[in-house]
Amino acid sequence: MSSKRSLRRQFLKNGAALAGFAAGAISSPAGKLFAADAPSADLHAYGQRSHFENDVRIGSLAMWPIVPGARRDYGFRSPLQDSMGIITPAPLHFIISHGHEPPDIDPREHRLMIHGMVDRPLIFTLDEIKRLPAVSRLHFLECHGNSAAAGPTGEPRKALAATVQDTHGLTSCSVWTGVPLALLLGQVGVQKGANWIVAEGSETGKHSKSIPLEKALDDCLVVYGQNGEALRPEQGYPLRLLVPGWQGINNVKWLRRIYVVDQPYMAMMESTKYPSARLDGKSRWFESEMGPKSVITRPSGGQQLGARGFYEITGLAWSGGGAVRRVEVSADGGRTWKDAQLQQPIAPKAHTRFGLAWTWNGEEAVLESRCTDDQGHVQPTLAGLNKFWGIDADYYRLPPATADMGNFNAIQPWRVSRDGSVSNALL
Amino acid sequence: MRCFRFWPALAVISLAACTTAFPQAPNYGNLGRTPSKEEIQAWNQAIGPQGKELPPGSGTAKQGQEIFANKCAACHGPAGEGSQLAPRLVGGRGALNIPTPSRTLANYWPFATTIWDYINRAMPPKQEGSLSASDIYALTAFILYRNDIIPEGQVIDATSLPKVKMPNRDGFIPQRLEDIHDLRARGCGAGHCP
Known part of the structure; x- marks a missing residue:
């Protein structure tokens, strides 16, 4: 479907980066190019954004077959550079489906079966699930490969010209509405000896993922709503699993089955694709929880400062371990830090918006942000992460490998040059 | 209380x-209905390392060779060497303790049951579910044999498949399945595990 479109997007993006200079304001790499698609639907019936607004996800779904030269499905990235507040609009929420198109599911036909080590296996219709007491919760979703500087997506992420969409676009945040999985598991009666669930989707390939029962009973949700309306097809319509704070791969879309079992089932993705590499040849598997992380979205890579003077440095912080407690911002590459203001609401395992007033004096500056969560965990520097992994900066200059270091959450530096241009200063 | x-x-x-x-x-009344045994069996495609859910049927590498040629070789290559369209399934047994390791089925996959499970749920693309249980046992046997993991004549079925030890079974931290679930006990924190 999309190799042509993604090429067009790449073209638009590059063109916009060249054309995106403006004085006295921060201009975005996505720019504000005129969109060719004129509004056609009745905006009074179902609204659309203004045709002056044209941010899009960037990615490629070229898996079957792979178009030579096209990027594989390493995700459609969300345009964080223009994000406002903490909610990602559903049509801009990042997507990874491992090359599988969203199935076209009639909600009246959809069923969720819960079975295995349970007293009473049950099949639910969507209507029945909607009749159960619902909750709505703010949660981020992030791919474990988001911002990975090594591995197959390392090149565009490391590029000087990388935007925050390139570097961090595989995270998004929504208000999710659904039923606690614990409630559904209570209905079927989990048996003694059960320790895990296997969640399974309905797409071609039927992605399946093992999740510990403690997590399933703790805060997992079976959701049908996103930001006040039904899930979008590419987000799992009509039903998906939400596993707050854990690697995106757990959040099975088009959910059709929960199988209660005694041990992890070692499905293909979890046992062969998602373990993180160690230099001794061993792999860490089921790392699961995403660490404390933050990124400045304005000013960020590819943007352009105008005249010197006041700017608000703003960005997003989140942690799979809990709520964001503190975000510090540095304008001198991490030598000195100031506490940023955190905007309400601050929810556990959700994007949190931070901001700090800053006066640009026209000199070079390196902007960084650092998140601390309510577990006391602090977002590491790249050097800190490298030390933990036993690698040095040269590691990131190696050719792309099939293995990578997941859950990359190092501090992201953006360099503001004297001409006001902003570039990626990770390496 | x-x-x-x-x-x-x-x-x-x-x-x-x-x-x-x-x-x-x-008690939410009668929400949800009880599935029949047949419904559960029809839906229950997940195969764990113990292979409890593996269906009847069996196959050998020799039988798998022909199915592979017809159903898999177009994307995975005539000898399973992989192509632009699909990953390598045979060979590539290089080291993992180098900075840019190549992860292949032969040198990386920890469980042979995963091969059966993944073929069954996802292969071939756009014809998922078209292979019989015995076809999948035969394909699994073919892939394992070509990777020198089982002898050519070994019959692969619900009993023998879970017993196949993959070369990299011990290459994961933590090694024991019962130790995986508890991130804190494993020393994981701030998004990383030792």
Whole structure:
């Protein structure tokens, strides 16, 4: 479907980066190019954004077959550079489906079966699930490969010209509405000896993922709503699993089955694709929880400062371990830090918006942000992460490998040059 | 517990009754219906390392060779060497303790049951579900044999498949499946595990 479109997007993006200079304001790499698609639907019936607004996800779904030269499905990235507040609009929420198109599911036909080590296996219709007491919760979703500087997506992420969409676009945040999985598991009666669930989707390939029962009973949700309306097809319509704070791969879309079992089932993705590499040849598997992380979205890579003077440095912080407690911002590459203001609401395992007033004096500056969560965990520097992994900066200059270091959450530096241009200063 | 708060004087005698009068999980009536055994069997495609759910049937590498040529070789290559369209399934048994390791089925996959499970749920693309259980046993046997993991004549079935030890089974931290679930006990924190 999309190799042509993604090429067009790449073209638009590059063109916009060249054309995106403006004085006295921060201009975005996505720019504000005129969109060719004129509004056609009745905006009074179902609204659309203004045709002056044209941010899009960037990615490629070229898996079957792979178009030579096209990027594989390493995700459609969300345009964080223009994000406002903490909610990602559903049509801009990042997507990874491992090359599988969203199935076209009639909600009246959809069923969720819960079975295995349970007293009473049950099949639910969507209507029945909607009749159960619902909750709505703010949660981020992030791919474990988001911002990975090594591995197959390392090149565009490391590029000087990388935007925050390139570097961090595989995270998004929504208000999710659904039923606690614990409630559904209570209905079927989990048996003694059960320790895990296997969640399974309905797409071609039927992605399946093992999740510990403690997590399933703790805060997992079976959701049908996103930001006040039904899930979008590419987000799992009509039903998906939400596993707050854990690697995106757990959040099975088009959910059709929960199988209660005694041990992890070692499905293909979890046992062969998602373990993180160690230099001794061993792999860490089921790392699961995403660490404390933050990124400045304005000013960020590819943007352009105008005249010197006041700017608000703003960005997003989140942690799979809990709520964001503190975000510090540095304008001198991490030598000195100031506490940023955190905007309400601050929810556990959700994007949190931070901001700090800053006066640009026209000199070079390196902007960084650092998140601390309510577990006391602090977002590491790249050097800190490298030390933990036993690698040095040269590691990131190696050719792309099939293995990578997941859950990359190092501090992201953006360099503001004297001409006001902003570039990626990770390496 | 709620019973004690509401009726402290009757706590002792009402304790037993309370568990039924106030069950822990609220009763949402008859929401959901009980699936038949056949429905569960039809849906239950997940195969774990113990292989408990593996269906009847069997196959050998020799039988798998022909199915592979017809159903898999177009994308995975005539000898399973991989192509632009699909990953390598045979060979590539290089080292993993180098900075840019190549992860292949032969040098990386920890469980042979995963091969059966993944073929069954996902292969071939756009014809998922078209292979019989014995076809999948035969394909699994073919892939394992070509990677020198089983002898050519070995019959792969529900009993023998879970017993196949993959070369990299011990290459994961933590190694024991029962140790995986507890991130804190594993020393994981801030998004990373040792």
